[in-house]
Amino acid sequence: MSKAIPSRSEDYSHWYNELVKKAGLAENSSTRGCMVIKPYGFAIWEKMQQLLDQMFKETGHENAYFPLLIPKSFLSREADHVEGFAKECAVVTHYRLRTDEKGAGVVVDPEARLEEELIVRPTSETVIWDTYKSWIQSYRDLPLLINQWGNVMRWEMRTRLFLRTSEFLWQEGHTAHATKEEAQNETRQMLDVYAKFVEHYMAVPVVKGVKTASERFAGAVDTFCIEAMMQDGKALQAGTSHFLGQNFAKAFDVKFVTKEGKEEFVWGTSWGVSTRLMGALIMAHSDDDGLVLPPKLAPIQVVIVPIYFKGEGLEKVMEVVKPILKSLKEEGISVKFDTRDTHKPGWKFAEYELKGVPVRLAIGPKDLKKGTVEVARRDTKEKYFQPIDSIVEHVAGLLEDIQDNIYSKAAAFKEEHTKGATSWEQFKELVEQGFVYAHWDGTPETEDKIKEETKATIRCIPLNQTKEEGRCIFSGKPSQGRVLFAKAY
């Protein structure tokens, strides 16, 4: 039982940290606040990337790459933007090291100071809009639909694997449009892409909404987001899509000539999801035995564990397994046949449960006699025997079942932990347990006070908000509809 992890009820955050490490997803590195993403964790991220990339391309976007380092002066071009990010920027000041004369190893060469310091990008709006200035002259150059896969750095005070690390991997889309409407549509389209990805592939239900002014992206006119619920009832912002208006176009002087010959500023959007999605995936589904991965994102969808005795045992199992392997692969199912004789079956069972492999097949002497396979599903922990000649179709169907079941389970959990509050007392109690819909008077002052007293923030003003007369849960002032409150990661 060396790899057992703490239980969720005992200590949720300890459970999360241990799970990430024990399942081989990531670990802390020797570099402060930065993680090492291990092969199994990276394999999941690669699947996410691949699916998202495909969705971006289907909606007309192209990939490009912009520099990691940004001239310091760029950051101050957009006033709100610099205020939002200045406090967490890593700065490059020198370009050379030299051996210390006193023998203290290498030291920064004081003579190699940069004339203008460079910022390690916390996000790339500035350097990209600076580039767009030279790419855009006419309405014929628009829309410009670019995505970048890369890494960014934000000097966070407190880091947690995947959820908040100083360096993280992400994609950032940056688009430029001729009209406001088109840019707004793009913003909403990408929000929908994110929502679809998270719900359909990650099997995590989300709430789509728009951020309040105080939670808005630094430099945006509007910030849209998807919010997911974790198993401790807290919210995790899973993706954002920003309508930038003409803010960056004005800051970087990006103008175009319209069909009518008029010169105008372009309209912009930016949108991103990060390795934080890994955190959402882990916390939304996993249990005290380890990861639970949705089949659509599992690097290994099916594992086959042979059970045999020394000698010819494995040979016999192999004969039966080989055609199954072939058929499963033909169905596009990723399957691993674990023939290692260095670990016992029981050990392997526990190991693949820890790693969240959706379906496990075990084949041993009993099965050879009866013509069956033992099927074990990770999500429900059910085990049963299935005739061997129908196993391939069965597994294909089972993977879909599991994907659906994981989603349903998460959706049911979210429903159970989503309540409406009508009094302040009730609000304070409910917000400890999950999402709360409540009236808000629309002022940042009230928002702040609620945060101060309860630690809960307005996650978003939901897009499907229905008009409803009411009174603010805190101030009692009139309100037109309910907003979503929760404690957040």
Next chain:
RNA sequence: CGGGGUAUGGCGCAGUCCGGUUAGCGUACCUGCUUUGGGAGCAGGGGGUCGUAGGUUCGAAUCCUACUACCCCGACCA
């Protein structure tokens, strides 16, 4: 960045208060035999500059100083 805690074979810990043989335990690892349908058993074996750098002392894992990293609570954070 403020408060609290931790740092000892790969991992988890004891030893530190009150300095003194060869730094110990569980697990993991290696070898052999027996095992193999839920994290195997027995026997033997290897692995440590006790986070880093200084200091006190005849002698430091243990006392003192500084630093670093990680964890928890805050603050901060899209």
